Amino acid sequence: MTEDGTLTRPPHTGVRVSGEHPMCELRDVLDRVGDKWSVLVMSLLGDGSRRYSELQHSIEGISQRMLTLTLRSLERDGLVTRTVTPTSPPRVDYALTPVGVTLSEQVSALMRWAEEHRGYVAESRVRHDAGSS
Amino acid sequence: MTEDGTLTRPPHTGVRVSGEHPMCELRDVLDRVGDKWSVLVMSLLGDGSRRYSELQHSIEGISQRMLTLTLRSLERDGLVTRTVTPTSPPRVDYALTPVGVTLSEQVSALMRWAEEHRGYVAESRVRHDAGSS
DNA sequence: CGGCATCCCGAGAGATACTG
DNA sequence: CAGTATCTCTCGGGATGCCG
Numbered sequence A, B: 001m002t003e004d005g006t007l008t009r010p011p012h013t014g015v016r017v018s019g020e021h022p023m024c025e026l027r028d029v030l031d032r033v034g035d036k037w038s039v040l041v042m043s044l045l046g047d048g049s050r051r052y053s054e055l056q057h058s059i060e061g062i063s064q065r066m067l068t069l070t071l072r073s074l075e076r077d078g079l080v081t082r083t084v085t086p087t088s089p090p091r092v093d094y095a096l097t098p099v100g101v102t103l104s105e106q107v108s109a110l111m112r113w114a115e116e117h118r119g120y121v122a123e124s125r126v127r128h129d130a131g132s133s
Numbered sequence C: 001c002g003g004c005a006t007c008c009c010g011a012g013a014g015a016t017a018c019t020g
Numbered sequence D: 001c002a003g004t005a006t007c008t009c010t011c012g013g014g015a016t017g018c019c020g
Helices: A023-034 A035-045 A052-057 A064-076 A098-131 B022-033 B038-045 B053-060 B064-076 B097-131
Strands: A080-085 A089-098 B082-086 B090-094
Touching: A023 A035, A023 A098, A023 B038, A023 B097, A035 A052, A035 A064, A035 A080, A035 B022, A052 A089, A052 B090, A064 A080, A064 A089, A064 B097, A080 B064, A089 A098, A089 B097, A098 B022, A098 B053, A098 B064, A098 B097, B022 B038, B022 B097, B038 B053, B038 B064, B038 B082, B038 B090, B038 B097, B053 B064, B053 B090, B090 B097
Parallel strands: none
Antiparallel strands: A080 A089, B082 B090
């Protein structure tokens, strides 16, 4: 994310894999999925729409700045919608779009993988760290 | 990754989602998947084992440092194996473990998602950027 | 060939303060 | 309440140089 508020993905170092795979578009998705806050937000919105403040309090440790930046980015990509209800005090609700739902389902698949293999990974680490003591 | 060479995921700011979801283990996976180089390496190893130098030349733009760090990290997590053949000159081959293969399959699923929806995301961005001119 | 050690820089995360 | 603006500082990661 750039300083000026726009969320244009900056200078990918022009990565290119041998077999001419379409890695570029994959990177966009991976940047999304790899983003700490995006995933947490999408995970919460998977259970239904939430207000800004609900998100802020549900996600322990996120700053206002990062929450806003994350939501703007998700909105820009058409993954979440932002609905303003101009009451007083104002109310803003966020929800996943249909496409956003499909991505969050992919993330769920990844969560399942994580749960299935977390023991294995943990053991591997212990074993590895013990060996190279 | 820490300075001293260990790859212990440092100070996660103690993220915790409302409903006591097991986000912690998910983060490990997402850090893996979100990592630019890890994914590229696993993608290449998905086609069979590779030598260090093959990986380095196949992945345009990766530095020695990053390739080594990435491989060590993947090895530590039990996702790739490192096989040294002490010939002269020495030869080192890397390959996915069975569990590594299952993760790379998840990544493939994500790639499919990316291809299916990349047009949508691109359009959303254009539309959004046009609107908020 | 296949690394590790060192120096260095800039993007990006957090904290804080202000606004419609 | 729901943001924007600014300032600071960490640390990911590139470049370079040396070892087994």
